[in-house]
Amino acid sequence: MSGVLLRLQAGIAIVETGLPEGAFKPARAPVAPPDLAVVNAGQGDSRSKIVPNVAWPTAPSISAWERGPLPALAAWREAPGPAVVLLGSEDPRQLVPHLDQLRLIAIEFPRATDGRGLSSARILREEYGWQGELRAVGDVLVDQLAHMARCGFSSFALRGDQSADVGRAALNRPVPVYRFSVAAAAPFGAERAVS
Amino acid sequence: MYQHDAFDRSLIAARAEQFRDQVARYLSGALSEDEFKPLRLQNGIYIERHAPMLRIAIPYGVLDSRQLRALAHVARAHDRGVVHFTTRQNVQYNWIRLEETPDILAGLAEVGLHAIQTSGSCIRNITTDAFAGVAADEIVDPRPYAELLRQWSTLHPEFFALARKFKVAINGAAEDRAATAVHDLAFDLYRNDAGDVVVRVKAGGGQGRTPRLAAVIREDLPWQHLLTYSEAVLRVYNRYGRRDNIYKARIKILVDALGADAFAREVEAEFAHTGTGPALLDQATLDAIVARFRPVTLDAPAAAPVTDLAAAASSDFQTWLHRNTAPHRAPGHAIVTLSLKVPGAAPGDASDTELETIAALADRYSQGELRVSHHQNIVLPYVRRADLHALWQEAVAAGLAEANIGLSTDIIACPGGDFCALANAKSIPLAKAIQLMLAPRAEEVGPLRINISGCINACAHHHVGHIGILGVDKRDEEWFQILVGGRSDNAAALGSLAGKAVHRDAVPDAVSRIVDRYLALRTPGENFIDTVGRLGADPFKDAAHRVEEAA
Numbered sequence A: 001m002s003g004v005l006l007r008l009q010a011g012i013a014i015v016e017t018g019l020p021e022g023a024f025k026p027a028r029a030p031v032a033p034p035d036l037a038v039v040n041a042g043q044g045d046s047r048s049k050i051v052p053n054v055a056w057p058t059a060p061s062i063s064a065w066e067r068g069p070l071p072a073l074a075a076w077r078e079a080p081g082p083a084v085v086l087l088g089s090e091d092p093r094q095l096v097p098h099l100d101q102l103r104l105i106a107i108e109f110p111r112a113t114d115g116r117g118l119s120s121a122r123i124l125r126e127e128y129g130w131q132g133e134l135r136a137v138g139d140v141l142v143d144q145l146a147h148m149a150r151c152g153f154s155s156f157a158l159r160g161d162q163s164a165d166v167g168r169a170a171l172n173r174p175v176p177v178y179r180f181s182v183a184a185a186a187p188f189g190a191e192r193a194v195s
Numbered sequence B: 001m002y003q004h005d006a007f008d009r010s011l012i013a014a015r016a017e018q019f020r021d022q023v024a025r026y027l028s029g030a031l032s033e034d035e036f037k038p039l040r041l042q043n044g045i046y047i048e049r050h051a052p053m054l055r056i057a058i059p060y061g062v063l064d065s066r067q068l069r070a071l072a073h074v075a076r077a078h079d080r081g082v083v084h085f086t087t088r089q090n091v092q093y094n095w096i097r098l099e100e101t102p103d104i105l106a107g108l109a110e111v112g113l114h115a116i117q118t119s120g121s122c123i124r125n126i127t128t129d130a131f132a133g134v135a136a137d138e139i140v141d142p143r144p145y146a147e148l149l150r151q152w153s154t155l156h157p158e159f160f161a162l163a164r165k166f167k168v169a170i171n172g173a174a175e176d177r178a179a180t181a182v183h184d185l186a187f188d189l190y191r192n193d194a195g196d197v198v199v200r201v202k203a204g205g206g207q208g209r210t211p212r213l214a215a216v217i218r219e220d221l222p223w224q225h226l227l228t229y230s231e232a233v234l235r236v237y238n239r240y241g242r243r244d245n246i247y248k249a250r251i252k253i254l255v256d257a258l259g260a261d262a263f264a265r266e267v268e269a270e271f272a273h274t275g276t277g278p279a280l281l282d283q284a285t286l287d288a289i290v291a292r293f294r295p296v297t298l299d300a301p302a303a304a305p306v307t308d309l310a311a312a313a314s315s316d317f318q319t320w321l322h323r324n325t326a327p328h329r330a331p332g333h334a335i336v337t338l339s340l341k342v343p344g345a346a347p348g349d350a351s352d353t354e355l356e357t358i359a360a361l362a363d364r365y366s367q368g369e370l371r372v373s374h375h376q377n378i379v380l381p382y383v384r385r386a387d388l389h390a391l392w393q394e395a396v397a398a399g400l401a402e403a404n405i406g407l408s409t410d411i412i413a414c415p416g417g418d419f420c421a422l423a424n425a426k427s428i429p430l431a432k433a434i435q436l437m438l439a440p441r442a443e444e445v446g447p448l449r450i451n452i453s454g455c456i457n458a459c460a461h462h463h464v465g466h467i468g469i470l471g472v473d474k475r476d477e478e479w480f481q482i483l484v485g486g487r488s489d490n491a492a493a494l495g496s497l498a499g500k501a502v503h504r505d506a507v508p509d510a511v512s513r514i515v516d517r518y519l520a521l522r523t524p525g526e527n528f529i530d531t532v533g534r535l536g537a538d539p540f541k542d543a544a545h546r547v548e549e550a551a
């Protein structure tokens, strides 16, 4: 099993296959298509669906990139190398003194619904001018790529079950977005200049 | 109202296409239930008790007659002919089929309507005063600022996966008609001594199981920083809001945990970075937004007669004038509210034919524009005073002239157990029972806000109802807690509990007793909420409690 890396080059997404095991989150189990009769009849009492307590991961789901090991922040502090993976809960400003030693900063999305890493990305790009590779790892789903790219991510280690073609199309199809939200230097999106 | 240009239209159309693709992938099994859920939620689709529910955004509550007709069409073609107006100034359909939603959204996109971010853990539809731009007591017209907030928050890439939903309100009038105190983030617009528009920023308000009034975290913020400051607040929340417990995930819990002062310091620290970012506004940008609002003509003569002789003789018309019209900033005009609270009908519901009638009234009497109020009524903002009697007669003929705005029969109720999968109890039948009981003396009782929520999620804002009613589940039966003394205006306060929960069948009596007690205790001309303010909630608790013992 190898994974797919989408990489933005001059604003165009290219597909790189052969991402080694450990560099992407493996596929989830396949699901059956929904039964529309059930969906449209309602799915019963959604109270039973509220999961009040969720244990959030304390360690990243990946430990490798295509050029070698990808240490978590604590391990990286022991032995600083060219790449590191941050959890969404870890303050990216901790890396600021060390940015010139780094070539890759990966940010883990433990779940698609955890958007903390998006703030981390903008902080590194817009406040501290990080120019190197910024990679989304973990639950990286094709429907989130456009948002991630606008926040400054430049490469995306798709979760194992995600379609490279759908992902590439999502990145390469310009989607109209309003300005104000992210820096003009953001690599993605057709913005209206309000004049 | 703000006129969409080719760019706005292309954005909405692209989003509708994107959702069509997502639905197709879900139906094919490529997207799991869990993966599809945030996508459908951010397009307004809940899976509800009977069928999927679709929520359409009405940006800051403003729409035109063409859009209203499109909404009526969807009700006819895809629902059971009913739309529900919500306390968030939105529209809900309770009986749609999931596979039809791409077509519904594509159709609505043609009139500039969409469901973007009407649910899910993101920045929701911005709300404001339903009288924005026309209220006599307005200091700053909030609509251009609300539009800027709308554009900024729409598809904002950093804030689409927050810890929880995030509700924003903005107010620019002396009287707070936007319930700002119970929003995650809220703004008051006003003018400083130099005459410049500045902003008061409030954060951490909300209802649900931990009701909180928003704390002021910043005064005198230059309006140019409306978005950059919002960005700082959102970033602090996105990074530090709790994600381990859904009941503790709203920003109010974070503000509580840190304390408002410490929270404000965190925001200021972040603002030091965002303050110079791409969201910084300038006069040219604001002017460009203002220029996109369709001009309206307000040229009625100031001395226009309010009534003719026949009208003067009609006490029903006089009552309606008194209850359902509000002072307009332009002389010779009035703001008219059409009540969707006809005793016996579900609060906030309108049929497709009623919507067609309202659209026609808006065209004839209000320059084609209307508003959805957060009290779930429809506002006609540009009515000439000379037309009031003709408008009233047409409204009477259509059954839309209920003269009860602000009265005890103008009940705010959530969809409750009849539709909502989260409900403990049914709010609509209870609203009916209370309306019918109080209707004969609603005029005598005067202004009194009753809010009924079917569960602790408080969609009907029961914490800030003068009388708030909350459905609870007790031994699998429907019981209700009754609160007294809440209000959402400038003197915002949370209601306090009036004794133990009351069985469903005893609630109308309990409410009636509270009203009796008020009538006995009030000084001449004193409103319910002021009597509670003067005497405290205790005398009313006693009234509700006696009923509970008797039951």
Ligand code: SF4
Pocket (backbone or CB within 6 Å): B414, B415, B416, B417, B420, B421, B422, B423, B424, B453, B454, B455, B456, B457, B458, B459, B460
């Ligand atoms: S208050 Fe509860 S019952 Fe009512 S609509 Fe909201 S979630 Fe549903």
